[in-house]
Amino acid sequence: MTSAPTRPTPTRTLTGPGLVLLAVVVLLGVRAFSPSVGSTGLPDVVQDFLTLAISVVVESLPFVVLGIVLSIVVEVWVPVGVLERLLPERPMPRRAVISLIGMLFPVCECGNVPLARGLMLRGFTPAEAVTFLVAAPILNPLVIISTAQAFGWSGWILVVRIVGGFVLANLVGWIVAAHRRPADLLLPAFEARCRAAVGAPRSRNRWRESAAQFGGETATMMPALFVGAGLAAAIQVAVPRSTLVSIGANPVLSVAAMMLLAMTVSLCSNVDAFFALSFASTFLPGSITAFLLIGPIIDVKMIALLRTTFRARFLVLLAVVCVLFTAAVGLVMNVLV
Amino acid sequence: MSSSDKAPAYLGLGSVLAVSVCTLWLAAVGHLDLYINPRYDLFTVVLAIVAVPASVAGLVVVARGHGHSHGDDEDGHGRTHEPDHEHGDGGHPHESDHEHGDSVQARARMRAQARGHRAPARSRASARRATRTVLGAAAALVTVGITVAMLVLPPTTLSARTAQQRSVDSPTLSNASGTQDVALLGSAGVDTSQYGVKDWAALVRQTTDTSALVGKPVELTGFVVPGRGDAFTLTRFVISCCAVDAQPVGLGVVTGDGSGAGGSGSDVPDSGQWVRVTGKLAANPDPSAEARIVVRAAKVQDIEQPADPYEY
Secondary structure, three states, rough: OOOOOOOOOOHOHHHHHHHHHEEEEHHHHHHOOOOOOOOOOHHHHHHHHHHHHHHHHHHHHHHHHHHHOOOOHHHOOOOOOHHHHHOOOOHHHHHHHHHOHHOOOOOOOOOHHHHHHHHHHHOHHHHHHHHHHOOOOOHHHHHHHHHHHHHOOOOOHHHHHHHHHHHHHHHHHHHOOOOOOHHHHHHHHHHHHHHHHOOOOOOHHHHHHHHHHHHHHHHHHHHHHHHHHHHHHHHHHHHOHHHHOOOOOOOOOHHHHHHHOOOHHHHOOOOOHHHHHHOOOOOHHHHHHHHHHOOOOOOOHHHHHHHOOHHHHHHHHHHHHHHHHHHHHHHHHHHHO | OOHHHHHHHHHHHHHHHHHHHHHHHHHHOOOOOOOEHHHHHHHHHHHHHHHHHHHHHHHHHHHOOOOOOOOOOOOOOOOOOHHOOOOOOOOOOOOOOOOHHHHHHHHHHEEEEEEEEEEHHHHHHHHHHHHHHHHHHHHHHHHHHHHHHHHHOOOOOOOOOHHHHOOOOOOOOOOOOOOHHHHHHHHOOOOOOOHHHHHHHHHHOOOHHHHHHOOOOEEEEEEEEOOOOEEEEEEEEEEEOHHHHEEEEEEEEEEEOHHHHHHHOOOOOOOOOEEEEEEEEEEOOOOOOOOEEEEEEEEEEOOOOOOEEEEE
């Protein structure tokens, strides 16, 4: 990637996309002439690493795309003031309502990061965006339905997941709002972009603006997604899962084990309930709930995605608050239920 | 705008395009199930169809240099900011000679100075910029590597190694899909001929009175995870979402005379080999084992990997 300055003549402008398209077609062409399934002769470790990483990417990409599309809608298409007018004025109720936005925009984790960025570019404060970020992957219809399918409406798991997600989101939002200078939690470049974007005149060509936005957001999110997927796969290949799941019956350790499992597996919150269900026979309900609370907020893939927007100090703050809260909820449930 | 400024956008859009096209391809030839649970196929395919034109449009707009610029932007800073200049870890190779990037740096530097770190701020900023470039390049490498692997390599199932590592024998998996009540099995009316490895494994785990199960005929397909002597575990992966959560389930299989550890082992297929096992359930000859029921195999037949290697 040399930085030779080019004059954008009409012929040169399309070489970039041309090359990208060509690369995709050529690589798929290689594939067309190789067997469609079967072993590749790679060592098992490498092969499993690739299979796991690709499966995370294939599973997450639709949600990332959905999140980016919704963030473009929020940023480019929804007229200025429409969202803002619907929200209460005072900060606490305002954040409480914002934590329910996920019920309208069903983005799970992965999708919530681009959408939270879109909200901040629209002028939402970091505290409000973070409240949305934590709440959306739990308080959204798809997640609630899949959790209900897995665990049923009776029992505490679903209720505690919903209420716990709401409380945790508003707790984190409140802490960020109380921060001396919340903007310091953002990466400087993103913060500068927010300041520039708020109040700037809207583009006249919205479609072109949308396409440019799609390019910009994928440029930021995709490498993060791939790095997150790679890390999740590497951990899966390197650390035997048996050590984690062998301590299911201990009320304290099992909470820690399920939280660690959630943070390393990096499942999408839309579907993690079914995975958790397979542990329901050996793990206590509090541990399952801890898994369902922490997984959507903090995991390997999410940390990679959040790093596109937030500084490390925010991630530490977020992780500490969420881990403590979740562990407390899980332990109380294990003791009481 | 130099071509290097567009590189992150090309990388992001290119990888979206590549993964989406490949997803559609896999769905078309019926192998998407090697990565995700079929219940998410529709959603995945629909958004892949959305992503293809969106990324092509993005490529064209970025190439033309329209980026985010507004012709009437007077200070040359505001929204002309290309969105690809965020300095995340998941970030991208960032060229220091870029005007906007520099002004952002300057701003950050000014803030740092205002807080009273005059001298170190400059060197720290450049060190941070170098780190960022390295991390961005690494992220780009990972992105390209995984994308190319996905496009070029044929999809495969997880190996027996992963099954072992995720402990086939641990009694963690419940009968998530609601297998028949065990008590009913005692009565002859229940049809167990369609039971797979997952169903039997769940039943064996739950049952306290194993006598109801002994003697049941089974015909099962799975792959081999070797055990002791002439015993092995007939294994399938169960997938609730995607391959990352694949949970192995298995049933012990005893071949030969069933004497367990003392056997010759000659009948046991290679690790990872797909087999069809015909036989009957029997009490486990190894009294120290956790599972009290095994399959006493009458016949173990090597087969090709089935088209749908995972259970759901």
